[in-house]
Amino acid sequence: MNPVNNTSSDQIFSAIQEEAAKRRKANEEAPGCKIHIGMATCGIASGALETKAAFEDALSQRGIEARIHTVGCIGHCYAEPYVIIDHPESGFPPIFYPDVTAGKAKMLTKLFLEEGDPRLEHILGATEENEMIPSVMEFPRFNLEKRVVMEKCGRIDPEDIYEYIAEGGYTALVNCLRRTPAEIIEEIQNSGLRGRGGAGFSTGRKWELARQTQQKDKFVICNADEGDPGAYMDRTLLESNPHQIIEGMIICAYATGARQALVYVRAEYPLAVKIVHTAIEQAKSLGLLGKGILGTAFDLEIEIFEGSGAFVCGEETALIRSIEGYRGMPRHRPPYPVEKGLWEKPTIINNVKTLASVPPIIENGAAWYREIGTENSPGTAIFSVVGNVTHPGLVEIPMGVSLRTLIFDICGGIPNKKAFKAVQIGGPSGGCLPEKFLDTPIDFDSLTAAGAMMGSGGMVVMDEDNCLVDVSRYFLDFTQKESCGKCTFCRIGSYHLLDTLERLTKGEGRETDLDQLQQLSEDIKNGSLCGLGKTAPNPVLTSLRYFKEDYIAHAEEKRCPGLTCRALIAFYIDLDKCARGCDACVGVCPTEAIFTTSNRKKGVDQSLCVKCGECVVACPPEYDAVEKVSPPGLAPIIERPPEPLAKKIVS
Template sequence: MNTEAKKQVFICAGTGCISSGANTIIDLMNVEIERQGLAKDVELIATGCRGFCEQGPTLVIEPAQRFYRRIQPEDIPELVEKELAQGEKVERLFYVDPQSGEPALSYEDISFFAKQTRIALKNCGFIDPTKLDDYLAHKGYEGLKKALTMAPEAIVEEVKESGLRGRGGAGFSTGLKWSLCRATPSDKKYVICNADEGDPGAFMDRGLLEGDPHAIIEGMLIGAYAIGADEGYVYCRAEYPLAIKNLQIAIKQAEEAGFLGNNILGSGFNFHLKINAGAGAFVCGEETALMASIEGKRGMPRVRPPFPAQSGLWGKPTNINNVETWSNIPHILRNGAQWYAQYGTEKSKGTKIFALTGKVNNTGLVEVPMGMPLRDIIFDIGGGIKDGKKFKAVQIGGPSGGCLPEDMLDLPVDYDTLTKAGAMVGSGGLVIMDETTCMVDIARFFLNFSQSESCGKCTPCREGNKRMWEILDRITRGEGREDDIEKLETLAYTVKETSLCGLGQNAPNPILATLKYFREEFEEHIHAKKCRAGVCSELLTYSIDAEKCKKCGLCARNCPANCISGNKNTPYVIDGERCIRCGSCMDSCKFGAVIRA
């Protein structure tokens, strides 16, 4: 990073912004800076994901802290001339708060950023992830250097005292996990980074791998030294090509600089790191299935014990943590356990990254202290519900999490509280739903994912999830039966208690949570054959209000089933028997005459 440059332009080049055209913006910006003779005064830095993906492509100017969003090619000449050459604001490209309507003069004025506490995401958006020097300029590998002066046992104790719990979903104590692996005698040990991120809508691991790959490498180095491992794997799904590319570059740089390989920094410590690209099976996020996949076998979980700490990869003691867990380790070693433990709650220390998606104004990656209420995340950082709709539910913890209603918005986000409420922190998915969401349909959606991703090894998961999905599908089609709710609950608890691995054990959570908090919607679907959200098409009926009908015929001309009759003298009427409930009549009517019930 050229600190002598008068101005720095940070352009997000993460997957989200690239899909919005960031690479073109970077190329055009370079050309325009050169054309206007500013090359000596301006440094352009392509960064990883800043997190505010919905606003991409994004651009930050330092030291003015100006944040520009949704940059288009035609904006580049004006930005370079006014902002970079003259120091003038280009206010039409500022972010505007969806609630106050006020433009944000700097990124610190944007609640999406201002109300976060970034530890794992600290460097994302502020360094070029393909340059080791950028990472070193932000105190990179100082945690490793400190660790190499400590006894391995002292490192394990430091991680224990920090209170860090695994960020992959289970929330097990990271330091305790390390101590169990360290205590197992063996001539060979492994550490693994679980980057097999498969939750729908989740991209926390991807953001870290793309934006700060050296942090994951440094964390794994510290863990390997503490445990006594000399070899490691990053198991990353192949659908993350940019993450794999940036990680490959970082590994090569670390090897060339002496941070990876033999006799690291002259300490006598040896560690070699490899990447294993997974084929995208969700079950391979389970640690024993993941190890089977690395070994070249079909990714299927096995019975535990023995646990990986005793017998893992190729039968050797193995420690597995996810991307976010590893990325916290350098900060803990560099700043100390007490520094990290100041964040969060008594039993859930530190921060957690969430992928905030759904019917919310501000979507993207957010990192908040453990214990922050859901309401603050959704309405302050998230900017509230889109289009002025009413909040209905938040689904937290990925496809294995639970849906919580509005009266639970003040719950603190921590492992124990959410588990008691019937949800889970999980890996960090946070899907916001408004009044147009059908809770029966959403339970069916998440269960469909889980049953499709079942490896099929154990009967409860393979058969039980399929049967539950069939019941939910039948209910959404208006064919619900009197005993369906009872059957769903019985099946859900059976699958939860008897499945082999976490996929099956947690797959029923969306059903159990929606039945607990939104039971009346299930009953309406079954007994009244009604979907209050208007989502389940086979439960809908359409009619035309004769008094409001202007006899224009738009509804009839747009009806694909030709089931609407009428003329310029007679109000139009829908034949309910032939209606396919597509809603095109309601969409085409300009006078609100079409009624859906």
């Protein structure tokens, strides 16, 4: 398609921009203060709805005029629910408050909004540089990040298209409408953007292949079937800034010649579905989608398809089958979807983050993007860092930053003075890396070389108390349940990997187990049909390579070094430390396994104990009497006194 005479599209868009600027100005100049509340799924789960209601109540009770502005997620999960209060009259800059419960909301309304005291003991920092209080930008969690994809997340209301436009949204699209598709693809190719879905294929090349096919009907699909059980950046993006993704999709469709597009999003993400739906409607109503976009001859419809929950549907051929109404089973590639995809038509499938990277690239140019990240992996990466770190959440960093910087500087390291043991990167398809890889730069190729992969961007940090055999078992349990069942290696092979790992964690390991794990893993990797099967053994292969001692301890000594595998541990109460007459552990034990000894101390009945560890938490720190050991035989046996005696003591 040739670029059309676009003076009119510029005019149409500047009218929209003017309206956006006008609305923004009206909001900014409105009297009273502004309360920004993060209302993505994670915020709501942490109680943001209650916080919002508490603010509303308190404001109306006190007759204070203020604007509550609901925004998406900024990725600082440890701080949820958070609010930013902008109270210009108080003389203070906008302030970021973490953990704002309903009670805190009421307190802040009274003391800060009404009386002007910002209660500095509750703040995280100011969101602007100022003379009065430290800015959040002084913390590594903020200043070491580089936000390209998530730049607007948490700043705008995802359900108001004008806020996105007022922040410069959709200018990249207008820019593109002035250029030829070939020019746009060249720009994307020059930027070096690689698919953020995991494998890292060149986005520009994919688009070029799609553009060149002669077939008329083409589809663009945004793959938001985020299935990794520890990654949620796609959902956050959809919930916090859907328009950046939609803009990326429109540009992609324009450049490749597609006229229909689809967002494939998990049905388990109801809020994301709702927000994307609203966003599409709003974009349509402003003429940014639909027939004759911004007065040009370019038409595009975007629909939503709700995925029904099958991890394998993240694989593009399976995803296509499920849209077509079949069981989501992958097929052999080639042909690739770019040649033969949805309804046999050429189909460009891009991940959410890939598409969201497009508008900033167009806006700032390929050279700007190349400046970020590394030579072969330009741009940024988003990780959801969870597990044993002080500041978990979503982090966007330039490629090439080391794992150490990410885990220790940005996310605050390991809490409770524990030692770092491993980091699992890339979810069920990824691998576990030990300490010696902490200085590995994060990019597609370095992670793959180390045995992990970028994958979904899920990152689980494990400390000395985690067991690598158990973590492998966890991931295999997941992939085994999510295997589509089509090919022999994945269907039956992953079952046996799981079976072997389960035996090891129960202390029923056999001599042949470790060899069998290694060999079977290699065969599944080489023999499976699709990416899910080929990468399913990665957690086993990497942990066998780097943490073999964990496996040997399980197989030969029936011992769990991380004290995690419940069949291989026991709890007992150190009678020298136990305080006579204290009942803290008895109260929390869910199975009545803890009894009172004849001298009114406590013992654990190993036959009843389910090893939940509640007694450890309950035991007052000044006694610290509950001990955990592996193998279980190390626990001293304390006899339960005969029933009558126990009754007498109670009475």
